[in-house]
Amino acid sequence: MRSILNFFISGLVVVFSGSVKYYLWLGLLLTLMLFGAYGYSIQFKEGLVATGMHDHVSWGIYISNFIFFVGVAAGGVMLVIPAYIMKDKDFSKVVLIGEGLAVAALVMALMFVLADLGGVMRFWHMLPGIGYFHFPESMLTWDVLVLNGYLALNLAIPAYILYCRYNGREPVKKIYVPFVILSVFWAFGIHLVTAFLLVSVAANSFWSSAILGPRFLASAFTAGPALIIVIFSIIRQASAYKISDDTINKLAMVMMFAAYANLVMLFSEIFKEFYWNSEHTAHARYLFFGLDGHHAVTPFIWSSVVSNVLATLLISFRRLRENHAVLVPACLVLFGAIWVEKGLGLVIPGFIPSQLGEIVEYLPTFVEIFVTLGIIGFGLFTLTALLKVFIWVETGAISSKGGFAEQMDAAIKKKDQT
Amino acid sequence: MLKNSFIAGLACLVLAGCSKEPEPTYSDPLEQSENDRQELIAEHRAQPVEIPGYGHVYVEGPETKRKNCARCHKPELEPYRAESLPPGKDAHWDISIHHAGDMDCFSCHKKEDPNQLVSVIDKNATLETSYLHCGSCHKDQFKSWLGGAHGKRLTGWNGVRIIRNCSECHNPHAPERPKVIPIAQPTVTPERAKRH
Amino acid sequence: MKDDKGNKCGGCSGCSSSDSFADMALKKKGSRRGALAALLGGAATAAASSATAAIATDEEKELKRIKRNEFFQKYYRVMDEDERAVTIKRFERKSKLQYDVDATIDDTSARPNTLFGYAFNISKCEGSRKCIDACITENNQDRTSNMAYIKLFEMEEGIGSVHEGDSEYSHETPVDGKYYMGTQCFHCENPPCTKACPTGATWKEPDGIVVVDYNWCIGCRYCEAACPYFARRFNWKEPEVPKDEINPYQHYLGNRMRTKGVMEKCTFCIQRTRKGLNPACVEACPTGARVFGNLLDPDSEIRWILANKKVFRLKEDLGTEPKFWYYMD
Numbered sequence: 001m002r003s004i005l006n007f008f009i010s011g012l013v014v015v016f017s018g019s020v021k022y023y024l025w026l027g028l029l030l031t032l033m034l035f036g037a038y039g040y041s042i043q044f045k046e047g048l049v050a051t052g053m054h055d056h057v058s059w060g061i062y063i064s065n066f067i068f069f070v071g072v073a074a075g076g077v078m079l080v081i082p083a084y085i086m087k088d089k090d091f092s093k094v095v096l097i098g099e100g101l102a103v104a105a106l107v108m109a110l111m112f113v114l115a116d117l118g119g120v121m122r123f124w125h126m127l128p129g130i131g132y133f134h135f136p137e138s139m140l141t142w143d144v145l146v147l148n149g150y151l152a153l154n155l156a157i158p159a160y161i162l163y164c165r166y167n168g169r170e171p172v173k174k175i176y177v178p179f180v181i182l183s184v185f186w187a188f189g190i191h192l193v194t195a196f197l198l199v200s201v202a203a204n205s206f207w208s209s210a211i212l213g214p215r216f217l218a219s220a221f222t223a224g225p226a227l228i229i230v231i232f233s234i235i236r237q238a239s240a241y242k243i244s245d246d247t248i249n250k251l252a253m254v255m256m257f258a259a260y261a262n263l264v265m266l267f268s269e270i271f272k273e274f275y276w277n278s279e280h281t282a283h284a285r286y287l288f289f290g291l292d293g294h295h296a297v298t299p300f301i302w303s304s305v306v307s308n309v310l311a312t313l314l315i316s317f318r319r320l321r322e323n324h325a326v327l328v329p330a331c332l333v334l335f336g337a338i339w340v341e342k343g344l345g346l347v348i349p350g351f352i353p354s355q356l357g358e359i360v361e362y363l364p365t366f367v368e369i370f371v372t373l374g375i376i377g378f379g380l381f382t383l384t385a386l387l388k389v390f391i392w393v394e395t396g397a398i399s400s401k402g403g404f405a406e407q408m409d410a411a412i413k414k415k416d417q418t
Numbered sequence: 419m420l421k422n423s424f425i426a427g428l429a430c431l432v433l434a435g436c437s438k439e440p441e442p443t444y445s446d447p448l449e450q451s452e453n454d455r456q457e458l459i460a461e462h463r464a465q466p467v468e469i470p471g472y473g474h475v476y477v478e479g480p481e482t483k484r485k486n487c488a489r490c491h492k493p494e495l496e497p498y499r500a501e502s503l504p505p506g507k508d509a510h511w512d513i514s515i516h517h518a519g520d521m522d523c524f525s526c527h528k529k530e531d532p533n534q535l536v537s538v539i540d541k542n543a544t545l546e547t548s549y550l551h552c553g554s555c556h557k558d559q560f561k562s563w564l565g566g567a568h569g570k571r572l573t574g575w576n577g578v579r580i581i582r583n584c585s586e587c588h589n590p591h592a593p594e595r596p597k598v599i600p601i602a603q604p605t606v607t608p609e610r611a612k613r614h
Numbered sequence: 615m616k617d618d619k620g621n622k623c624g625g626c627s628g629c630s631s632s633d634s635f636a637d638m639a640l641k642k643k644g645s646r647r648g649a650l651a652a653l654l655g656g657a658a659t660a661a662a663s664s665a666t667a668a669i670a671t672d673e674e675k676e677l678k679r680i681k682r683n684e685f686f687q688k689y690y691r692v693m694d695e696d697e698r699a700v701t702i703k704r705f706e707r708k709s710k711l712q713y714d715v716d717a718t719i720d721d722t723s724a725r726p727n728t729l730f731g732y733a734f735n736i737s738k739c740e741g742s743r744k745c746i747d748a749c750i751t752e753n754n755q756d757r758t759s760n761m762a763y764i765k766l767f768e769m770e771e772g773i774g775s776v777h778e779g780d781s782e783y784s785h786e787t788p789v790d791g792k793y794y795m796g797t798q799c800f801h802c803e804n805p806p807c808t809k810a811c812p813t814g815a816t817w818k819e820p821d822g823i824v825v826v827d828y829n830w831c832i833g834c835r836y837c838e839a840a841c842p843y844f845a846r847r848f849n850w851k852e853p854e855v856p857k858d859e860i861n862p863y864q865h866y867l868g869n870r871m872r873t874k875g876v877m878e879k880c881t882f883c884i885q886r887t888r889k890g891l892n893p894a895c896v897e898a899c900p901t902g903a904r905v906f907g908n909l910l911d912p913d914s915e916i917r918w919i920l921a922n923k924k925v926f927r928l929k930e931d932l933g934t935e936p937k938f939w940y941y942m943d
Contacts, residue, residue, distance in 0.1 A: 448725045558943070568738075576890030
């Protein structure tokens with residue numbers, strides 16, 4: 001018990017110690033969180049009227065971001081599979097960082113859902129036992145199950161491993177490897193279930209598409225690694241922690257294939273939407289070309305598609321892909337493009353035109369933007385804290401023995417052989 | 419082992435989470451008391467429809483002022499009729515007929531007793547039973563009216579059925595309904611729904 | 615939670631207070647108005663005597679307690695009769711304290727052998743919007759956002775898709791060459807909204823009415839996205855109804871006062887229809903284009919229409935089985 005406490009205390013100490021630059025970063029995140037708290041206080045008092053949402057577009061940037069960050073959460077952990085296939089030693093690092101990323105992204109996703117609730121204080125109505133959990137009919141209850149399960153899983157695995165490492169013990173492979181495997185499948189689960197959240201709306205021709213789930217997976221496989229590559233390059237610059245070029249290059253290759261798949265599916269969808277102008281394609285027409293003089297999202301989606309294609313083209317060339325001065329910006333662009341495509345371009349046009357064909361546009365208010373920034377700030381803080389503890393334990397800064405990464409590799413290798 | 423117990427635990431959680439659909443509750447059947455029924459019939463001055471098989475349907479009665487054609491149309495007043503009219507005007511000059519082209523007063527009203535209606539089929543229609551008269555030409559509407567697809571029910575969905583007579587909604591002299599100015603659309607545009 | 619159990623648990627202060635709501639109301643009748651003004655206006659009653667002020671805090675406390683109990687109350691469908699009675703008493707008292715309206719909140723459940731259906735005559739509707747007006751008044755909808763359950767679309771003859779309709783018309787109606795089509799909640803037999811709800815706060819009653827437990831809804835708006843007919847409305851802000859316009863004849867699952875952050879919708883005027891009356895829109899319709907009745911009664915008008923008229927429903931391909939039919943002469 002005592003050692004767990006020590007572990008947490010030293011973790012906390014680690015989180016709040018660093019260079020001036022690091023403090024500036026924490027200060028920035030704190031500012032974002034304060035903005036978010038201010039925005040939410042207004043929303044809590046006045047109700048969701050403080051947001052730009054209305055009965056026609058009843059989900060806005062909160063749910064958009066929720067869906068996107070679920071993808072990010074899934075993307076990192078799904079990389080375990082290529083790690084198996086390529087038998088890459090360094091990929092264990094990717095897995096642990098991916099799990100840290102998953103936790104941060106999930107925290108954001110769950111906070112976005114809570115921010116979106118009209119009666120956030122009544123959310124206990126959903127809890128099994130004291131409330132009424134409308135399972136298995138409601139896809140939202142599935143999402144609650146898988147997201148919280150995934151969060152627990154991704155908190156438990158790294159916590160166990162790091163705690164063992166902190167105490168100078170070897171983590172027992174038999175204990176954690178099954179959970180790592182489970183978490184990989186679970187990663188697919190969370191993203192598919194989140195896609196089904198929209199797909200299950202049978203009346204919405206824009207969402208109710210069988211390809212939406214696979215599209216979610218492909219974009220998650222792109223956005224997750226893209227973010228991990230960016231994080232790796234930051235870690236390499238900001239700490240003594242070693243990540244080899246080879247790891248990044250392999251990640252980039254996985255990302256490249258996922259980006260291809262994503263584009264193929266995006267274009268399949270576009271073909272279906274535009275070959276024949278039926279009433280059901282009005283959402284896509286609104287998204288890409290605007291409808292009846294309404295085109296608030298058109299510039300965003302076009303810049304997303306164009307930058308998506310350009311970034312994918314860039315990373316298609318091996319020499320460019322392996323040049324990190326090109327790769328990192330390309331990853332950022334790709335991440336941003338998918339953010340816009342999954343966020344803005346998926347949820348909001350689903351409501352425009354509305355179910356009865358009325359076109360009422362949506363623009364987020366400052367309150368909404370503040371809350372969104374606040375949640376992102378909190379998520380980045382979570383990520384920073386997790387990575388920081390991870391790197392310090394990993395580099396032996398707060399522990400006596402080293403060689404953690406090797407153990408992880410061994411575990412994965414062992415599993416692979418059996 | 420651990421994996422199995424984890425999966426078992428998960429299954430338990432899912433099963434426990436599966437909330438059972440609560441049993442619905444019912445109130446007593448809805449029955450209109452004879453008293454309520456009679457009250458409604460009295461309130462609407464209703465009379466049973468004079469069609470075989472439709473005795474359970476009631477038609478709202480006309481207001482008293484319109485019943486009394488006989489107040490003026492009396493044989494003893496006949497000599498004074500011409501004097502009572504403004505110069506150059508016929509009787510009921512204020513009524514203009516816009517009904518099926520070339521109809522005049524006596525296409526429908528009996529000359530001797532304007533309270534009685536001349537009808538193609540049913541010779542006994544009065545102003546109270548004018549639906550019989552209307553129905554002799556407007557057969558489809560009449561059928562729909564009896565069935566419930568045309569016209570307006572004045573009572574609730576349960577209990578005695580009292581419906582409006584044709585002439586309550588359609589002016590028999592100009593049956594096309596006049597245009598109306600609609601109530602403003604209470605649009606929920608984002609601006610109006612926002613802080614005020 | 616305990617308070618909801620009412621006379622069952624007995625003894626605790628919460629129960630006794632909820633049992634004596636009526637008594638308290640009687641005792642305080644004299645100073646009630648001033649007290650309420652103090653409660654709502656604050657500064658406006660600076661002149662109020664210290665005695666009134668003391669009572670004001672009492673009522674304030676009571677309202678706070680009511681709101682607290684409201685927060686912890688159970689899911690309506692799992693409450694037993696006593697719990698429902700206590701809950702209803704609490705909301706009647708709340709209406710008194712918050713709006714100074716003596717509301718009666720009814721909880722009549724579904725009648726046996728009843729399944730409500732609705733028919734709309736598209737050749738008769740004149741587009742006067744009297745139904746919309748009656749609906750808003752009857753159902754105590756927020757007046758500041760002008761939330762309306764019903765929409766009337768002006769449609770070009772020859773075009774059947776409501777997507778092409780215009781609900782914003784503001785000219786004399788009916789216009790030649792146009793017809794009018796009303797939409798509202800269609801009370802589907804397979805409602806996508808109730809399936810979507812994560813807390814079961816919306817469900818289909820045995821008489822076919824899709825209702826919301828306003829105190830159980832968490833405001834996620836998944837049902838609103840799932841509804842194919844744009845039938846659901848969200849309280850984006852605290853609803854406001856002028857005191858003298860509040861309809862005091864309320865139903866627990868119908869037109870009782872809502873709060874911000876919950877979903878609401880057309881309930882076929884459950885407070886009227888469970889008593890045998892027609893919904894307010896049907897009653898207000900000047901043309902008789904709206905017909906309401908029991909689908910299980912073979913002699914009902916709605917059954918006659920289904921048997922004798924050519925009818926259609928909106929988006930039938932979705933398999934939602936709306937109990938709302940359009941027909942024409």
